[in-house]
Amino acid sequence: MGLKTPLYDSHVKLGAKIVDFGGWDMPLHYGSQIDEHHAVRKDAGMFDVSHMCIVDLTGDRVREFLRYLLANDVGRLKTIGKALYSCMLLPNGGVIDDLIVYFMSQTWFRLVVNAGTRDKDLVWIRKEAVQFGVNAVERKELAMIAVQGPNARRKAANLLYPEQQAAVLELKSFCGTSFGSWFIARTGYTGEDGFEIMLPATDAADCWQRLLAQEVQPAGLGARDTLRLEAGMNLYGNDMDENYHPLESGLEWTVAFDPAERDFVGRAALERAQREGGKELVGLLLEERGVLRSHQKVQLNEAASNDLTGEVTSGTFSPTLNRSIALARLPKTLEHSVLVDIRGKLHAARIVKPPFVRHGKPLIDIRKES
Amino acid sequence: MSNNIPADLKYTKSHEWVRQTQNGALEIGITDHAQSALGDLVFVEVPDVGRALAAGETCAVVESVKAASDVYCPLAGKVVANNVALSSKPELLNEDPYGAGWLFRLEADASADMKSLMSPALYRTFLAEESK
Missing domain, CATH: 2.40.30.110 (Aminomethyltransferase beta-barrel domains)
Incomplete structure (x- = not known):
């Protein structure tokens, strides 16, 4: 028996084929992964991504810390709610993990890291955070649902109050906004428009049910993989890991070498690699x-x-x-x-x-x- | 898990089914259990007509989104027909594994022994054992 997300019973009820994914019992598909794939490309689909790890970082020097920890530059995040994709590197340039970082407030950034790497990520982050006085808290009480597809935003917005609807539909790509303990961001892993919704685990089954009522197609890990690969997005453990640096992993665009004075973990190794090919x-x-x-x-x-x-x-x-x-x-x-x-x-x-x-x-x- | 096991067919441990047709030829496909385990099929390669096959020989490939899997010929014989529809519509095998999803027809050699195959009841027991 593996770990279960707050939506496990919802998946079983829908007849999902459950498989082990890095220790988690997750839905592979609910009948046909190809049908689920097309639903996301043409209409709207939803994925339970609650197995992913949400980490909140807080402290007065949190921005300074992340500018040191991550290969992409958090200094680019100017407005609250804005998100950035980045690699977290070892000093030798190897990729510890890829993640999305959200700018929540001047003293609070949120990371979403991969499920299979959570333990080593947390150890690494906490070790590096000490010198900056930054605190890292895993938000185990939150679930996450990705709603993706050309009709995803409209269907998901129907779950909200009118004034909230307006706010989420106005979100630009890679931006998010909070409603109490909910956080909704216009991000995803499919190459389609959509939202990723972080919400209290206790709200997850109800939210899933209401998305079903909006005719959003449940989609499993099978469709998630074909969608992300069509979108040319890397999967940690397959397309990059600690043995390769981002320049060998199609991720040069995520490494911010400018400004030259920003020292981040792995910088020297990447500059060497740039010269060597x-x-x-x-x-x-x-x-x-x-x-x-x-x-x-x-x-x-x-x-x-x-x-x-x-x-x-x-x-x-x-x-x-x-x-x-x-x-x-x-x-x-x-x-x-x-x-x-x-x-x-x-x-x-x-x-x-x-x-x-x-x-x-x-x-x-x-x-x-x- | 789908587990439709028609009573009028014979089965193998590698999840092929065999149907005796009226003109004496044997029709061969993969079971409902097999298609369900493979998931959505995307390519099916069937043996050419006229090809002579030994019992247990690799004779077809069924490839799903998840994995490629060999099909083994249940009995020795010569291929007399193959299901060309599968090359453009591999999903027929998911939708109707015992009907429109058949793979090929075989004229069995005189030496071919139908008794080497499993009855529906035996195949059901075999699946139950395998899933333990």
């Missing part, structure tokens, strides 16, 4: 039938030597493109195509720039290039 994370589109899956070997040409090989870090079947797509870590190359070893046979795949799909629209032309 190395591997990079690319998107792959399989030109043939079959499905790319993590750990498949990738070769840059027919007679690949070891320094010309890489590996699929996440692969799946894309329901929107009706093709297989992947993220893969490869030596830097000018090639446009690679060969992937799928069950002992080499298959051609095209190197593409993620995202593959955004806001319901394919961004990759799947027709074969001549």
